[in-house]
Amino acid sequence: MRRSVHPPGRRLSLVLLLLVAACGPVAIGSGEHGGTGGGSASSGGPASPAPAAPAAPAKSHNKAPTSSVGSASPVPAPTPTGGTADTAATDPPNPVWGTPVLADSFNGTALDTRRWVVYDSPQVKLMPRSPANVAVSAGALRLTGWIDSAGRDVSGGVASRINLQYGRWEARVRAERGSGYSAVVLLWPQSENWPTDGEIDIVEVPDPQRQVGGNFLHLGSDNRQIENKVHADFTQWHTVGVEWLPNQLTYYLDGQVVWTVTRPTSSRERNMIPSKPMHMTLQHDRGCFQLIPCRDAQTPPTVSMYVDWIKVYRAPSTLL
Numbered sequence: 624m625r626r627s628v629h630p631p632g633r634r635l636s637l638v639l640l641l642l643v644a645a646c647g648p649v650a651i652g653s654g655e656h657g658g659t660g661g662g663s664a665s666s667g668g669p670a671s672p673a674p675a676a677p678a679a680p681a682k683s684h685n686k687a688p689t690s691s692v693g694s695a696s697p698v699p700a701p702t703p704t705g706g707t708a709d710t711a712a713t714d715p716p717n718p719v720w721g722t723p724v725l726a727d728s729f730n731g732t733a734l735d736t737r738r739w740v741v742y743d744s745p746q747v748k749l750m751p752r753s754p755a756n757v758a759v760s761a762g763a764l765r766l767t768g769w770i771d772s773a774g775r776d777v778s779g780g781v782a783s784r785i786n787l788q789y790g791r792w793e794a795r796v797r798a799e800r801g802s803g804y805s806a807v808v809l810l811w812p813q814s815e816n817w818p819t820d821g822e823i824d825i826v827e828v829p830d831p832q833r834q835v836g837g838n839f840l841h842l843g844s845d846n847r848q849i850e851n852k853v854h855a856d857f858t859q860w861h862t863v864g865v866e867w868l869p870n871q872l873t874y875y876l877d878g879q880v881v882w883t884v885t886r887p888t889s890s891r892e893r894n895m896i897p898s899k900p901m902h903m904t905l906q907h908d909r910g911c912f913q914l915i916p917c918r919d920a921q922t923p924p925t926v927s928m929y930v931d932w933i934k935v936y937r938a939p940s941t942l943l
Contacts, residue, residue, distance in 0.1 A: 711932035720791050720936035725783060728932045729764040734781065742780040742906075750908055751777045764930040766907035768804040776918065778804060780906035786813040788900040789938035792825060793864035793875075794930055796905075798833050798857050801926035803910040803918035805829035808863055810901040818846040821897030823872065826853065826863040827908075829915040831922075833857035838865075838874045838882050842895050849895060851882035860931060868942055872896060905930050 711726040727738060734741065734757060742752035756779030758765045768778035798806035806828040812820035824839035838851040853876055855861055864875040874882040886896050907928040911917035 711934055714934075717791075717936060719939070719942075721939060723934045723936050724787070724790075725785050725935040726933070728762060729759050729930060730762055732759060734759050734764065738784055739781040740784060742782070745771070745773075745775060745777045749912060751775060752780045752906075752909075753777045754779070756907075757781060762931065764905065765927050766905065766930075767925050767927040768801075768907055768909055769925045776803070776909055776911075778907045778909045780904060780908075782811070782905075783903040783933075783935065785935060786900040786902045787935070787937055788898070789867050789869060789943065791864065791866045791936040791938070792903050792934070793862060794825070794903070794905065794933045795860055795862045796826070796857070796928065796930050797860045798828055798907075798928045799923070799926050800832055800858060801918075801922045802831035802916045803922050804926050804928070805908045805910060805915045806833075806857065806928040807904075807906040807908050809904055809906070810865070810867070811904050812897070813900040813902060816899075818842065819844045820899040821901075823865055823867060823897065823901065825865045825874065826876075827914075828857045829908075829910065830857075831916060840872065840884055840895055842897055843893075847893065847895065849884065853881055867897070867901075868938060869898070870896065903933065903935060905933070 711723075711728045714726070716722045725738060727735065741754045741757050743754050745751045745753040745755075753771065755771070756767050756769070756777055758767070764781070766779040766781075768776070771777050792808075792810060794808045796806060796808060798804075806826070808825040809827075810823040810825070811817070812822070814820050818841045821843075822839075822841040824837070824841075826836045827839060828836040830836070834854065834856060836853045836855065836857055838853060839848060840850070841848050851874065855876060862875070862877050866873040866875075870886040872882075872884040873880055884895055886894050905928075907926075908915060
């Protein structure tokens, strides 16, 4: 799900939308996604930074997903691998995708707000998030859920300012155990027209033990959803990714394909490949809503999601 950085009127509209969706056929699920509109960047042009203070809606998610309509193919999950050096910004170009338009290793002591928008909506009922729950230290971004001084169960999230139509997105992540939160890496539409323009969930990990995650895909005004489960120990570092092209989505775990969704060849099958520009969001979604269980007696006082690095690539013309 997504974030909220709305002016008061939009916040109210968002909450109403989420409440209606949660009770009706269009479900608003594992968190209200946080993201922000940025300058659009189509497949051929330069990526544009977002305005200084863009508004962002909430994400949706996950009612019980529909079946995969014959266009999605799960692949056995790979054996988990260990960590890697924190060198995203200095790694050599990818042989297929070239040089990233954005690479962040989260070094230093603060988030670079020229690259990211921090969610600021601790007062909303669903998926509250606060800048206080976002920190950078020891070469990682940390998004933490806790009960704040006002007694609110809040967490954190950030959204990239770069929107692309087609490309490759990667993130190296891990999450602490604890019921009540879900580690999420996703792509959210620049248009904010959710669910019509889609949502690409690279990974969501609502499992309190962090042993099962999921890839999700949403598209259409009726919020059609399909999913693929991924089994891995997400308390350890893993690299998750997606390659989004006009005719195919390919999801990765530690460099291995775990799911593909292709454009159908028959007009009788529904196409699930989005076509509008999107941006990456990193969210530690608070639970007690749909797929994410509530806090319980075993939940530690703080539960964190960590991001070691991210990379974002524009799709080269040779792949389009």
